[in-house]
Amino acid sequence: MKILYAGTPDFAVAPLKALVEAGHEVVGVVTQTDKPQGRKNILTPPPVKVAALSLGLPVVQYERIKTEVDGLSAFGADAMVTCAYGQILTQEVLDVFPKGVWNIHAGLLPKYRGASPIQSSILAGERETGVCIMRTERGLDTGDILLVKRTEITPEETYGELSARLSLIAAEAIVEGIAAIEKGGYTLEKQGEEGVGVVKKIEKEAAKMDFSMTAKGLVDLVRAFNPAPVAYAILEGAKINVYRAKIAVMQEEYAVAKLGEIVCDSPKKGLLVRCADGVIALTELQPAGGKKMDAASFLNGRKAQKGQVFTW
Numbered sequence: 001m002k003i004l005y006a007g008t009p010d011f012a013v014a015p016l017k018a019l020v021e022a023g024h025e026v027v028g029v030v031t032q033t034d035k036p037q038g039r040k041n042i043l044t045p046p047p048v049k050v051a052a053l054s055l056g057l058p059v060v061q062y063e064r065i066k067t068e069v070d071g072l073s074a075f076g077a078d079a080m081v082t083c084a085y086g087q088i089l090t091q092e093v094l095d096v097f098p099k100g101v102w103n104i105h106a107g108l109l110p111k112y113r114g115a116s117p118i119q120s121s122i123l124a125g126e127r128e129t130g131v132c133i134m135r136t137e138r139g140l141d142t143g144d145i146l147l148v149k150r151t152e153i154t155p156e157e158t159y160g161e162l163s164a165r166l167s168l169i170a171a172e173a174i175v176e177g178i179a180a181i182e183k184g185g186y187t188l189e190k191q192g193e194e195g196v197g198v199v200k201k202i203e204k205e206a207a208k209m210d211f212s213m214t215a216k217g218l219v220d221l222v223r224a225f226n227p228a229p230v231a232y233a234i235l236e237g238a239k240i241n242v243y244r245a246k247i248a249v250m251q252e253e254y255a256v257a258k259l260g261e262i263v264c265d266s267p268k269k270g271l272l273v274r275c276a277d278g279v280i281a282l283t284e285l286q287p288a289g290g291k292k293m294d295a296a297s298f299l300n301g302r303k304a305q306k307g308q309v310f311t312w
Contacts, residue, residue, distance in 0.1 A: 001099065001182050004077035005057075006030040006065075007048045011167045012083035015104055016048060018171035019081070020055050024178055028058045028075045030065065032086050066090045079181065081174060082136065091138055099181060101136040102146065104170045106163070109134065109148075110191040113141035113198045118166065119159050120199035122224040125216065129153055129162070131170045133177040135188060140198065144188035146180065149173045156246075158226040202229065209233040210312045211260035215247040215278045233282075233310045240303075243292060244284035248272050254279055260310035267296035271304055 002025050005016050019026055029052035037044040052059045062068045065087045072080075073096050080097045082089070083104040094101050107117020109132050114120075121129045130150035135143040149169050153162060180186040207225045209218060209232065222231040222245040231242045248270065254263045257274040264272035270281045286292045287303050298304065 001025065001079060001178070002027045002075070002077045003178065004028050004030065004072065004075050004080045004097070005048075005052075005083075006080060006085040007083040008032045008046045008086050009084050010047045011106065011163055011170070012048050012085075012104075013051045014167040014171040015081070015083050015174045016051055017055070018175050019178065020057075022175045022178075024175075026055075026057055027077050028060065030060050030062060030072075030085070033061045033063060062087075066093060069093060069096060072096045079178075081178070083170065083174075089136060089138075094136060094138070102174075102177060102181070103134050103136045103141070103143070104174055105132045105134055105141055106166050106170065107199075108132065108150070109141060109145060110196040113196070115201040116199045118163050119202050119224045121153065122157075122159060122162065122220055125220050127153055129166070131166055131173045133173050142191060144190050146177050146186060146188055147173060156223070158223045158244075160227045204229045207231045208312055209242065209310070211273060211275045211280075211310055212312075214276050215280045218275055218280050219245050219247055230286075234312065235304060235308060235310050239288050241286040241292075242282050242284070243286065245280055245282050248279040248281040250278040258309055260312065262304055262306050262308050262310075265299050265304060265306040267299045271295040271299055273310060 031046045031048045034043045034045045069092050079099040080101040108130050133146040137143045207229045225231045226243050257263045261274045272279050285298045
């Protein structure tokens, strides 16, 4: 069976490599166009393009895939596999592939349809997530499911860490899924009507820390935005990025503090901040224009002091 693969970010690299290593005939790769990145706006290829070229696969980069039906047809692929490609497929595109278009979705369906299933699962405090292989139809992640692989979300796992782990699970899942499609006789499960949710693209504004939230809510927010777009807090008008945090022990003396007030600035005990139901410890931070550092280094530089109050 000839497969055309469509994907863009790091998450989509492992599944592509797994299909090739498993001996499947990947006839080409579709990815997004090169984009300027960094302060110098250097034109940078997507990770999937780099991986595809290293595997010796032909690559096409479409501005709008919906206008490239003839180009897609020219590959002669039986099926298409998509993984975080980043463009919506029209019915005309879907009709190109006689054995269907199959999407690798990094979240449990139907609760986490949409653009940010990994981050949204962490933000919601979920203890479990997974990868779904589903047949693509015109609706947003509404297609029938071929298989699901579930995994626990560990309490301290960040978005970056969970994404990397789910990418490997996705690689295993798509190889298993394509094997089933090739053999035929597979069964699909329709998504349930209950518990349907749609999660939108994460915006930078959502990463601002609000100390009227619970300690767990804040910790989950920090985890969900590490490494990007990065949680941040405002102290004395200055922006401080927060990469890691944990729930701290609430002591009686902290109870009278304002929400957002620094209640401890000891390099040994940590940088502790009052929140809705207790205290949160900010353990890895980055001051504006500076480097990431642990709380002890941050406090030794006197970049925060007890009694100061974070605003939001």
